[in-house]
Amino acid sequence: MRLLRDKKTLTKFLLLYRTATEEPTRLAELASALDMSEQAVSNYVSEMEDEGLMDTGGKRYKPSPRGVEFVGEVLSQLGSFLEGASREIDFISKCTAVADEKIEKGDEVGLFMSEGFLRATHGSTGSVGIALNDAEEGAPLVVGKLRGMTEMDVGCVYLIATQGKGDPKGSVGSLERILEDIDYDLLAVENEWNLGLANIMGLKVDIRFAPVQATLMAAEKGLDVAFLLTDRTLDNVISSIDARNRGRPDEYRISYRVL
Numbered sequence: 001m002r003l004l005r006d007k008k009t010l011t012k013f014l015l016l017y018r019t020a021t022e023e024p025t026r027l028a029e030l031a032s033a034l035d036m037s038e039q040a041v042s043n044y045v046s047e048m049e050d051e052g053l054m055d056t057g058g059k060r061y062k063p064s065p066r067g068v069e070f071v072g073e074v075l076s077q078l079g080s081f082l083e084g085a086s087r088e089i090d091f092i093s094k095c096t097a098v099a100d101e102k103i104e105k106g107d108e109v110g111l112f113m114s115e116g117f118l119r120a121t122h123g124s125t126g127s128v129g130i131a132l133n134d135a136e137e138g139a140p141l142v143v144g145k146l147r148g149m150t151e152m153d154v155g156c157v158y159l160i161a162t163q164g165k166g167d168p169k170g171s172v173g174s175l176e177r178i179l180e181d182i183d184y185d186l187l188a189v190e191n192e193w194n195l196g197l198a199n200i201m202g203l204k205v206d207i208r209f210a211p212v213q214a215t216l217m218a219a220e221k222g223l224d225v226a227f228l229l230t231d232r233t234l235d236n237v238i239s240s241i242d243a244r245n246r247g248r249p250d251e252y253r254i255s256y257r258v259l
Helices: 007-022 027-034 038-050 065-092 168-180 192-200 211-220 231-245
Strands: 095-099 108-114 117-121 127-131 140-148 156-162 186-189 225-230 255-258
Touching (some): 007 038, 007 065, 095 108, 108 140, 156 192, 156 211, 186 192, 186 211, 211 225, 225 231
Parallel strands (some): 156 225, 156 255
Antiparallel strands (some): 095 140, 108 117, 108 127
């Protein structure tokens, strides 16, 4: 939030707030309350007088009507930020998992990743929390009071480029050998050509729509993906992976192999 980085605006707000609630008569009182030098307070007060925010007439410092509006505007911005931040903190202090067994509200549960999904069990894991609802095996479970970190490895993407033309049966033999040599969790296809090749090989296709985005998401969840794509789009997919990895620590980068 830009306001929280704006020291000058926040200092004016604090000075106006203090003068509104206490109406001090001396600069020394303001300086002591805000842990500032008298000279710094004097400079701010002079500037706020010029801006019509501070009224120094009479024997007390106090906000002008415009100064009161200024305080209200800042409070409104801070209130909106704090409300949103509170919702976000509440969100990250809770999570939803799939119950790996029957769990009752109030049970302490351990969280772990399996097949790309967060699961909850009565067993001990690196991340634990408290069940906030009853859940049968396989049902959604909300977990709160989270502690620890869920262990998760980032997956690998195997990029298998095909010509996208010619006799599809001629490509099947080499594709079968490649797929037999790798251990993958999901199969993704880029288009109808590659879907057809998978059909010829009798393979179940897991990802067929928005394959690049879905493949990256699956890899982020620790799944290894075999991605059948055409050679003309190979460079673009590699660029997407590199863009996703940019600036991330090595342990959180998606690895890939071109086969």
